[in-house]
């Protein structure tokens with residue numbers, strides 16, 4: 090493996106296919122690093138499977154967005170591919186198992202979006218809990234004729250008039266879950282967390298008390314999801330789990346839509362099994378389950394958890410840095426299947442670089 094980095098213009102492999110436009114900070118970095126970046130410019134909103142297959146077959150590295158499904162068939166059709174640099178921290182859009190088997194490194198963009206996503210989680214929590222969007226609509230429709238003590242009553246976040254501390258239940262206590270918990274201190278909330286992949290992580294933290302999922306659902310006034318989408322977490326929150334929550338509870342999801350059974354959520358919200366939901370992600374983006382958009386007790390956002398100017402630029406730079414490392418045969422700094430570099434399958438792919 091090359092120890093010293095080639096100078097710009099000396100890359101043995103150069104072609105990077107970017108599946109849709111990313112902030113210029115990323116494409117500028119690719120160009121400065123000597124890569125030939127092609128940004129998809131076909132018709133429609135995004136490249137279709139056939140366009141992706143053709144692009145993958147003739148590129149050295151793929152820089153993908155979370156909207157593109159990089160599945161086993163696509164990966165198998167690209168024997169020359171040196172890596173997939175995903176422009177997201179989540180990577181459920183990439184078949185990681187197949188990529189690893191085929192010797193393809195995959196990277197993501199962690200850390201830089203942690204605080205931005207935690208901020209948005211709180212915007213949803215506050216917005217859904219205090220009915221901000223509903224109240225805004227009420228104003229715009231000219232419905233505010235007379236103040237009243239029962240007007241648009243929501244849920245307390247800090248201890249309210251009843252003096253009761255509210256409980257925030259965090260499902261998935263990784264970097265973002267932890268950042269959400271840190272903010273809860275300012276609202277004097279009790280925080281409980283369920284982190285199935287590593288319960289020790291919660292135990293080691295002073296920010297939350299570890300609990301099982303059933304206790305979290307029973308106890309929490311606000312439930313916030315920060316768990317990656319895997320086969321084990323698909324529909325983690327379905328009809329039974331929604332029924333187990335308090336009727337005053339608010340559900341917030343800034344992780345992946347399919348962690349929640351969205352049709353069951355519509356029923357739970359409609360029937361008052363829970364009070365409200367704040368959603369940034371959906372099971373079948375960009376569409377929503379039938380009935381969701383008509384429910385007043387929802388705040389619905391178009392997957393903008395990490396959408397601040399600074400964070401999206403940083404994500405683009407990280408994805409580009411990973412892509413350049415892949416082109417050079419160096420380990421990508423944010424590689425998520427690092428063992429791949431020891432595999433014979435990777436050595437075969439990368440042999441043309443050395």
Ligand code: DGY
Nearest residue numbers: 176177178179202395
């Ligand atoms: C991610 O990175 O996974 C978010 O969903 C989008 O930034």
